[in-house]
Amino acid sequence: MHEANATFNLSSTAVFKITNAAGFLWEHMDDAHIIYDTRSGHSQALNDFAREIFDIIEDKPCSLPEILAALELILERPIEDDLKQQILKTVAEFDKMGLIEPVKSHDENV
């Protein structure tokens, strides 16, 4: 059996989008945002920072460098390496859970 946590390759040029905005249900709790995906039946807790990343992708499909640039604008400072790694991990996790997906070449101009 291969490793359960195998992830997909995230190339820096891949553009991610949220395809299922209508199928997500949100509940806002005291210390997290809980998102429920009606397709997978999974519920996950997002902290404010993860929610911010999610919102950026929801606004408009974007690549990893674009996500980082948008976050730098919000934070009003450059993003250091530690934080960058965390962002990459979060995006990879979103992809793994199916919350976001890479845009296919033939619908890239969505």
Add this chain to the structure above:
Amino acid sequence: MVHDLLSIKRQLAGPGLLMGVGPIMTRISIKFPSVRDDFLHIYKNYPLYDGPQIIDYYLSVHAKNVYRRYLRPQVTINTLMNDDFVPLPESMGLLSVEMGMNWQVAFGCKTHVLFHSGVVEKNGIGLIIPAISGSGKSTLSAGLAYDGWRFFSDEFGMLDAQTGDLFPYPRPVSLKNESIAVMKDWLGNDEPFSREFEGTPKGTICYLRPPASSLEKMHEPVKPRVVIHPVYSPNAKSDIKPLTETMAFFRLVRSSANYGDIGAPAFRALAKIAKECVSFEITYSSLEEAIRLVNKIIDENVE
């Protein structure tokens, strides 16, 4: 409803007896007289029917063949639901009956969100006691039930996702090992207990019939108000710890057997409980202590 013992036994031995517990109607047939006696003792006061009822589940308790019936008697059950239970010796037949009924509800019930939890009610306050095995939830539920609370279940919390109501499913309490003596002390009366079944894979097991007053109200729902996760620890100092909404939510998700099947309505219903009920974890070392903590939580948090 039937009350005549002879006709009850005849039904049970033959085509099957209809028994209603909460929202569920089961047709049970038991081919072993000794198991029938155990069954009828622990299910005394339960509504039994011979008349026309639409049936949820069929449970047959029988011997595989003549050898297993008379020479080395062994109880086989059929739930008609892909079960694969190991046959038990005749003396443990009641365990088979209980396992079979649990199986049917755990895998068949989707109309209600099921929690692996005890549920009790007092003064219109529904208390959910979710927990893993060994946390003492059965003992705590039973202790509360014989201390003025109404007993819903020690094993299956049943929530209507649309209305947010908890429904009673008051089956006998399943007590294990040390908790048997604790409960016999607590009641000071052995009548509501089954025989003790020794040498089961989980040690000694004994069943306890819920109070008759709880059985009479087995169709009356209640709104959940409090969730308490018990942790039994023989040497620990007793403790009360509040849970955040998020923690409360995910613990409920984890304790639910059919959350994933029901989908969005279950998500909404559990989020509502997490946000609107008060949720705590308690650590305790005796039944008296646990009940004191429960009352303290209710007094301080629910008006």
Add this chain to the structure above:
Amino acid sequence: MSKKNRPEKNLDGDQNLLLQVLRKPQIMGKLDTQGWNQVLFDAHILKLRARLAHDAETLGIWPALPEKVQQILTNAKIDTASRQRKIMWEMNRVGRALYDFKEKVILVKGAAYIARNLRCAGGRDSVDLDILVAKKHLDIVENHLFLAGYGSQTLDDYDQQYYREWAHELPPLVHPSRLVEVDVHHTILQVTNKLSPKIDLMINASQELDGQFHTLCNEDMLLHSIVHQFVDGSLKSSLRNLLEQHDMIEEFGEKPGFWTNFMDRAEALKLGRPVFYCLRYCEYFLNTSIPDDVMVWAKKYSPGRGVLKLMDLMVFRTMIPFGVSDGVKRSKWTDFLSTNGLYIRSHWLRMPPMMLFTHLSRKFFRRLFRRQT
């Protein structure tokens, strides 16, 4: 069908209440308690409760059903909906895993019906995700799935070898965090089967679904279901399979040109005999609307009288299982022999005789061994 050629009536099963309800769901509005218990019991055994719920809702008679019946059918409805949702999600995940794979991936069976929202998907209990790819792409597809975390369930060497050499699919793949079985096929019948249809024809004729997946064209989809039941299957869920074919015939049959294409296709793929069985039993059990000329055409492929009689007998026995509550006393042994007799028969078509012997005896010994441990 002319009267003479109809299967003889009253080979029990025909009067079964569930069958009557499936033929005419309106009568659900008039069942009494005893009737409901019979129908619900049989429907449970045959995994058709969700189908009844679906029929009642489609016809608008759901509110007229007794509350208790609604409760019982709702259990099945939620259960089935959840399985269908799981399969659609697995399809999404397989799509993600095959993101870089540009060749055709064809959904077959349940997943195709659900994804295309076909009539036969309504209340259908599906558990696995089945996909079909060209044989030359098997390795690359399997590789993509491994990279995405799928693994094959532990099978012993014999099983692995059996799958790879003789079966029409890879050993089932499962993602450990979702546990839905994904079966990757490269043909629709065992390679040992002499009827093995020309799969390239089917792959070429497949229709695009959503940019990522394809499904078989209507004619092939029906043929596949027929092959699955009358050549390949164990016939344990016969009635469900027959219903599936019935639904497809009713739905596709209305489309212009369907029957002409279907008959051509069945001939090109040499599937006349199983098609004959399907039409015969669909019409008999479910009153399916089949044009007369199609029936006449199909009869060309009928076996001789003796074999047909035997087949009738066995099929009737397998449609409605024993132990049902309709009061008809039936021998468990003939039922067992029918179900398992057909199982052996369809295996016979599939494997060379010597292999069949070793396969069945291995299965038998393994079962014995399991029982002892």
